[in-house]
Amino acid sequence: MELTTILNRCYRQKNFVYTKVKFSPNADNEIEIQIVPRKNSKPTCAKCHQHAPGYDRLPERRFEFIPFWGFAIFLIYAKRRLNCKQCGIVAEFIPWADGKNHLTLVYMHYLAHWAKKLCWKDVAISFKTSWEKVFKSVEYMVKWGLENREMNDITAIGVDEVQWHKGHKYLTLVYQINAGSTRLLWLGKERTEKTFLDFFEFFGEKRTALLRFVCSDMWKPYLNIIKGKAPAAINILDRFHIVARLNKALDEVRAEEHRRLINDGYEPVLKKSRWLLLKREENLTENQSVKLSEVLKYNLKSVRAYLLKEEFQQFWDYTSPY
Numbered sequence: 001m002e003l004t005t006i007l008n009r010c011y012r013q014k015n016f017v018y019t020k021v022k023f024s025p026n027a028d029n030e031i032e033i034q035i036v037p038r039k040n041s042k043p044t045c046a047k048c049h050q051h052a053p054g055y056d057r058l059p060e061r062r063f064e065f066i067p068f069w070g071f072a073i074f075l076i077y078a079k080r081r082l083n084c085k086q087c088g089i090v091a092e093f094i095p096w097a098d099g100k101n102h103l104t105l106v107y108m109h110y111l112a113h114w115a116k117k118l119c120w121k122d123v124a125i126s127f128k129t130s131w132e133k134v135f136k137s138v139e140y141m142v143k144w145g146l147e148n149r150e151m152n153d154i155t156a157i158g159v160d161e162v163q164w165h166k167g168h169k170y171l172t173l174v175y176q177i178n179a180g181s182t183r184l185l186w187l188g189k190e191r192t193e194k195t196f197l198d199f200f201e202f203f204g205e206k207r208t209a210l211l212r213f214v215c216s217d218m219w220k221p222y223l224n225i226i227k228g229k230a231p232a233a234i235n236i237l238d239r240f241h242i243v244a245r246l247n248k249a250l251d252e253v254r255a256e257e258h259r260r261l262i263n264d265g266y267e268p269v270l271k272k273s274r275w276l277l278l279k280r281e282e283n284l285t286e287n288q289s290v291k292l293s294e295v296l297k298y299n300l301k302s303v304r305a306y307l308l309k310e311e312f313q314q315f316w317d318y319t320s321p322y
């Protein structure tokens with residue numbers, strides 16, 4: 001069986017033919033596969049995709065294909081230029097590569113696919129290619145994905161932020177959170193009112209009007225923007241953020257009271273009680289449970305705060321409207 005037979009099976013080109021296959025004169029581990037236009041086929045304009053008569057040939061170029069059996073594979077083709085009625089003298093469209101790219105589309109797809117599973121450097125090493133080529137492939141696929149993505153029927157979104165650069169900088173992230181369709185929609189620099197407003201500008205009024213749920217934390221500017229931009233949507237506060245607030249309040253009460261007890265000359269009963277009070281009861285060790293029940297015997301503000309926090313847990317399972 002010949003290599004061209006295999007290629008025709010897995011990567012057939014309608015208007016082109018694989019002809020000669022040879023080892024590259026440049027390197028031992030490279031194979032070059034010549035491509036020529038099919039007989040009597042007219043070139044297609046790369047701009048308007050109309051057929052037109054040929055004009056001349058450009059110099060041969062190498063297009064990198066998926067490597068196999070330890071060989072780097074290159075398709076060799078000399079593009080035709082054509083005289084297009086609409087566009088003038090332009091290069092022809094070739095289905096296996098895009099514009100000035102030296103990587104075939106199928107190879108970029110292949111590298112980008114692996115770049116989802118491995119870090120880019122590992123992909124480059126595994127397939128004996130460069131980090132730049134992996135980067136280029138991912139960039140190309142992301143660009144293609146963004147240009148072709150469908151953004152209709154989004155009725156639920158969530159906004160959140162992440163820290164980066166050792167925690168000194170923020171990014172604002174907006175996700176679609178519809179059941180069965182969760183994905184990152186948008187990413188903005190920093191975490192400001194303007195960042196979130198930029199999202200709504202990008203998202204557009206039409207899509208925003210379809211929103212039924214917006215999930216966010218309790219940051220006041222977020223709440224105001226959601227109210228202003230998507231008044232018909234229900235603003236859902238994230239459970240994680242609410243629990244964090246409760247814990248923070250409890251912790252402040254405990255720290256303050258602990259200091260006061262010491263200053264007033266009382267027994268420091270709240271010493272080392274921080275995690276006893278903050279952890280959920282079912283997560284405590286046996287030892288901690290005993291210590292906690294000791295602390296809870298005292299008539300303290302911290303105990304009251306703790307009980308309020310614990311009581312709030314009911315809220316998450318509560319279903320009765322009354």
Ligand SMILES: [Zn+2]
Nearest residue numbers: 045048084087
């Ligand atoms: Zn054209």
